[in-house]
Amino acid sequence: xxxxxxxxxxxxxxxxxxxxxxHSRLGLGTGHDHAHxxxxxxxxxxxxxxxxxxxxxxxxxxxxxNALRGRxxxxxxxxxxxxxxxxxxxxxxxxxxxLEQSLRRLDTDYVDVFHLHGVMPDQYDYCxxxxxxxxxxxxxxxxxxxxxITERFVSDTRHAMLARALADDCFDVVMVGFNLLNPxxxxxxFPATTAHAVGTLIMFxxxxxxxSPTGIREVxxxxxxxxxxxxxxxxxxxxxxxxxxxxxxxxxxxxAYRFCRHEPGADVILTGTGSIKHLEENVRSILAPPLPTDxxxxxxxxxxxxxxxSGN
Numbered sequence: 001x002x003x004x005x006x007x008x009x010x011x012x013x014x015x016x017x018x019x020x021x022x023h024s025r026l027g028l029g030t031g032h033d034h035a036h037x038x039x040x041x042x043x044x045x046x047x048x049x050x051x052x053x054x055x056x057x058x059x060x061x062x063x064x065x066n067a068l069r070g071r072x073x074x075x076x077x078x079x080x081x082x083x084x085x086x087x088x089x090x091x092x093x094x095x096x097x098x099l100e101q102s103l104r105r106l107d108t109d110y111v112d113v114f115h116l117h118g119v120m121p122d123q124y125d126y127c128x129x130x131x132x133x134x135x136x137x138x139x140x141x142x143x144x145x146x147x148x149i150t151e152r153f154v155s156d157t158r159h160a161m162l163a164r165a166l167a168d169d170c171f172d173v174v175m176v177g178f179n180l181l182n183p184x185x186x187x188x189x190f191p192a193t194t195a196h197a198v199g200t201l202i203m204f205x206x207x208x209x210x211x212s213p214t215g216i217r218e219v220x221x222x223x224x225x226x227x228x229x230x231x232x233x234x235x236x237x238x239x240x241x242x243x244x245x246x247x248x249x250x251x252x253x254x255x256a257y258r259f260c261r262h263e264p265g266a267d268v269i270l271t272g273t274g275s276i277k278h279l280e281e282n283v284r285s286i287l288a289p290p291l292p293t294d295x296x297x298x299x300x301x302x303x304x305x306x307x308x309x310s311g312n
Contacts, residue, residue: 001287002015002287003015004268008199009145014268015269016268017269017271018273018279019272023272026274040273041063041064042067051268053079053175055117061106077108078111078112079111080114099111110143113172114135114146114147115149116132116150117150119149119151119152119161128170147173149171151175151177153177153203157182157307157308158307159176159184169198174193175200175201175203178202179210179310180210180303181219182307182308183303188307190263191265194264201270205256206253208311209309209312210253210256217237220236221236224236228306233301243255254288255291257271257285257288259299260286
């Protein structure tokens with residue numbers, strides 16, 4: 001495993017992080033039981049992964065807590081609470097209750113990073129005024145070490161919320177969507193996270209569009225229709241064929257992870273999985289060398305200006 005420093009937190013984190021949400025949710029989303037999910041967490045630790053990201057909404061906090069019994073010191077744990085919407089917004093007391101429940105499920109006295117989860121631009125003012133002060137109180141009480149915030153990349157593909165959060169500079173860690181189909185964080189996010197020494201967790205490195213030839217074609221067709229990609233500059237039938245055919249690249253999935261891993265400003269590349277074998281494959285991809293320069297240049301020509309899709 002390779003390690004890096006997570007911004008101003010000073011935490012030494014594995015460049016591959018175990019994401020416990022997404023479609024698989026450690027296998028719970030595909031019909032497996034808690035024992036199966038706990039074995040995946042154990043395997044991740046054995047591979048040298050020390051960053052584990054979960055959330056109340058994922059339903060995997062208890063799995064992580066059970067798997068970390070006797071190994072808590074090996075792990076840097078990240079979890080989250082959603083601010084909610086309209087009349088269902090949580091207030092400071094509700095956030096405090098959510099944190100306490102997460103701590104019980106995780107069977108720990110503290111979390112290393114506690115995020116406001118999936119915050120949209122129109123939720124941000126409320127979060128800043130109502131919830132951040134409570135997070136600071138919980139940090140002072142020793143229940144949270146560092147403050148984080150995650151964007152809703154599916155809807156906020158241009159990172160409008162995170163731009164505001166980084167300008168306010170009250171979060172130590174951010175979770176940002178970034179992939180080879182939408183590398184806009186390269187221009188709009190990473191210069192700011194680097195300037196403020198904010199740690200970055202990369203989500204959406206691989207989503208449906210990058211794990212399905214049909215998904216890739218659909219995204220490229222959309223981008224051509226929007227005028228973002230020149231139809232004459234891409235093979236619409238096999239847009240990433242030049243990536244998959246390269247002798248130094250095993251697959252598009254591997255290329256997608258390598259693309260994110262070696263981006264300046266990207267700290268932890270999150271990978272979700274429902275099997276140990278798949279986890280091992282993803283870790284090998286994340287630890288592989290940078291993409292060949294000709295492939296990187298080709299991806300930049302095609303997708304460098306894209307900021308309207310998430311790849312989901």
